[in-house]
Amino acid sequence: MSGLYKVKLKVNGVSYELEVPAWERLIDTLRYRLGFVSVKEGCGRGECGNCVVLVNGAPRPSCLALTATLDGAEVVTLEGIAPPGKLHAVQVAMLKSGGVQCGFCTPGVIIMAKALLDRNPDPQVDEIKEWLAGVLCRCGSYYHYIKAVKLAAEYIKKGFVYFSEEEVKKKLHLRVVG
Amino acid sequence: MVAIFEIYRPSSLDDAVEFLHKHAPDARPLAGGTELLILIRDKKIKPPKYLVDLSPLRKDLSYVKLENGLVKIGALTTVWELSESFLHRDPRYAGFKDVWHKFGTMHLRFVATIGGNIATATDFSDYIVLLLAYGANVKLRSVDGERVVPLEELIADRRQLAARPDELVVEVAFPEPPPRSSSSFEKFDRRQILIAGIANGCSYLHLDEGGKIADVRISFDMVKGKRIPGRVKPVEDFLRGKVFTEELVTRAAEEVLPSVMEKYTDWWTTAEYRLEMSKVTLKRTLLIAKKRIEGGAL
Numbered sequence: 001m002s003g004l005y006k007v008k009l010k011v012n013g014v015s016y017e018l019e020v021p022a023w024e025r026l027i028d029t030l031r032y033r034l035g036f037v038s039v040k041e042g043c044g045r046g047e048c049g050n051c052v053v054l055v056n057g058a059p060r061p062s063c064l065a066l067t068a069t070l071d072g073a074e075v076v077t078l079e080g081i082a083p084p085g086k087l088h089a090v091q092v093a094m095l096k097s098g099g100v101q102c103g104f105c106t107p108g109v110i111i112m113a114k115a116l117l118d119r120n121p122d123p124q125v126d127e128i129k130e131w132l133a134g135v136l137c138r139c140g141s142y143y144h145y146i147k148a149v150k151l152a153a154e155y156i157k158k159g160f161v162y163f164s165e166e167e168v169k170k171k172l173h174l175r176v177v178g
Numbered sequence: 179m180v181a182i183f184e185i186y187r188p189s190s191l192d193d194a195v196e197f198l199h200k201h202a203p204d205a206r207p208l209a210g211g212t213e214l215l216i217l218i219r220d221k222k223i224k225p226p227k228y229l230v231d232l233s234p235l236r237k238d239l240s241y242v243k244l245e246n247g248l249v250k251i252g253a254l255t256t257v258w259e260l261s262e263s264f265l266h267r268d269p270r271y272a273g274f275k276d277v278w279h280k281f282g283t284m285h286l287r288f289v290a291t292i293g294g295n296i297a298t299a300t301d302f303s304d305y306i307v308l309l310l311a312y313g314a315n316v317k318l319r320s321v322d323g324e325r326v327v328p329l330e331e332l333i334a335d336r337r338q339l340a341a342r343p344d345e346l347v348v349e350v351a352f353p354e355p356p357p358r359s360s361s362s363f364e365k366f367d368r369r370q371i372l373i374a375g376i377a378n379g380c381s382y383l384h385l386d387e388g389g390k391i392a393d394v395r396i397s398f399d400m401v402k403g404k405r406i407p408g409r410v411k412p413v414e415d416f417l418r419g420k421v422f423t424e425e426l427v428t429r430a431a432e433e434v435l436p437s438v439m440e441k442y443t444d445w446w447t448t449a450e451y452r453l454e455m456s457k458v459t460l461k462r463t464l465l466i467a468k469k470r471i472e473g474g475a476l
Contacts, residue, residue, distance in 0.1 A: 003184075005185060022183055022184050022185045022229070023183065044219065045216045045219060045220070046212055046216065046283075046285075046286055046289075047283070047372055049283060049285055052285050058258070058288040059284065059285040059288055060285060060288055060289055061285050061286070061289070064210075064211050064212055064215050064216070064289065065211065065289075066185065066208075066211070066215070066229075066231075068185045068231075069185060069187070069208070069231040069233050070233075071187075112284065112285065130279070130284060131284045133283060133284070133370070133371060134282075134283025134284045134285050134286070134371075134372075135283075
């Protein structure tokens with residue numbers, strides 16, 4: 001066995017062929033190798049939920065996944081939850097309900113909220129709390145997050161999954177960057 | 179994470195046990211990684227030379243099924259997959275839902291596996307406490323074939339299995355509970371989740387038509403003589419065959435339980451408080467299980 005492992009990884013719809021050492025974690029690959037900096041390292045031991053990404057559709061703390069074991073996996077980070085230039089309903093709902101404060105935990109919260117809405121389009125407050133409890137927010141925005149998930153569920157129910165730059169501008173007077 | 183190891187991705191279960199046989203104890207199986215990778219990261223253990231990545235075996239070892247009167251759970255079934263199975267819809271398995279709500283965080287539930295929970299054998303494992311109350315057996319596989327060990331005997335000590343390092347946990351199974359049975363699990367601590375618990379306990383109860391206790395199994399995170407999950411059999415013997423009343427449950431908690439339970443004082447809390455909470459756990463889990471049997475719902 002050589003020291004490097006060949007891994008095919010699809011991140012946000014783009015295929016990558018990588019050679020990684022055995023101990024490289026998914027967070028290292030995403031953040032430092034590929035530059036998806038929405039994936040943040042909080043505790044590094046799967047407790048804070050800030051590094052959560054979707055691996056084959058399921059939320060997973062990327063600090064507890066070795067890239068070498070993920071050959072063939074499909075990964076979605078915050079950068080990839082909406083097509084370029086657009087925002088996902090959860091992102092718009094977060095802005096709309098004032099859920100974003102310092103922003104550190106926001107990517108984890110949005111990924112968990114999306115994973116929840118993928119499985120249950122109409123979640124109750126208890127369920128939202130259970131899903132988001134795993135992402136620690138030191139600003140204490142939890143209350144706004146619950147409102148945001150409810151709002152996002154409403155957007156999606158009405159058929160608004162992605163929002164274009166024009167719509168975001170009109171709604172929130174914000175410019176979509178990146 | 180700076181640790182030097184190599185990863186082996188087996189092509190089949192036979193391949194995995196062969197590799198383990200050749201390289202144990204230098205090779206460790208890696209399931210969800212929510213425990214082993216943290217131990218390596220925190221330098222609590224010497225990094226093993228090889229990690230045997232079990233994810234290629236998921237298609238064979240991830241299932242929950244009812245077969246020949248046994249509920250069988252594949253070792254690589256994640257906690258999330260348990261929640262998607264019939265175990266979360268049938269009141270006879272109500273304890274599974276209780277554990278689910280107290281288990282780690284949501285994203286860990288998508289990763290952590292039932293086999294990993296057993297093989298890790300932490301002293302406060304929720305699923306071990308629950309499966310003890312269901313009288314579970316564990317199937318181990320090695321190059322010599324398969325053997326089935328009662329979970330009680332398999333958990334030898336904290337983080338120690340009564341198994342060879344080249345044996346792989348492949349399945350956990352327990353008898354299908356009869357009608358008029360249910361269970362309940364409780365965990366007390368300062369937080370709801372991501373916590374070991376000051377007291378963890380689980381009761382499995384089977385009542386006959388007359389309200390007599392036909393069968394009962396009770397487990398806790400600590401029992402007398404060991405600091406690992408175990409059953410409190412004298413309490414079970416005291417209850418079995420008697421008519422279920424609240425007074426009987428109180429007597430079991432106040433008179434019998436302290437004699438078979440030795441709790442420890444550590445930086446987290448005192449032995450006295452742990453024992454008091456264990457009494458509450460015993461009473462509460464039995465009463466909830468009875469309510470579930472009579473209500474016939476979760």
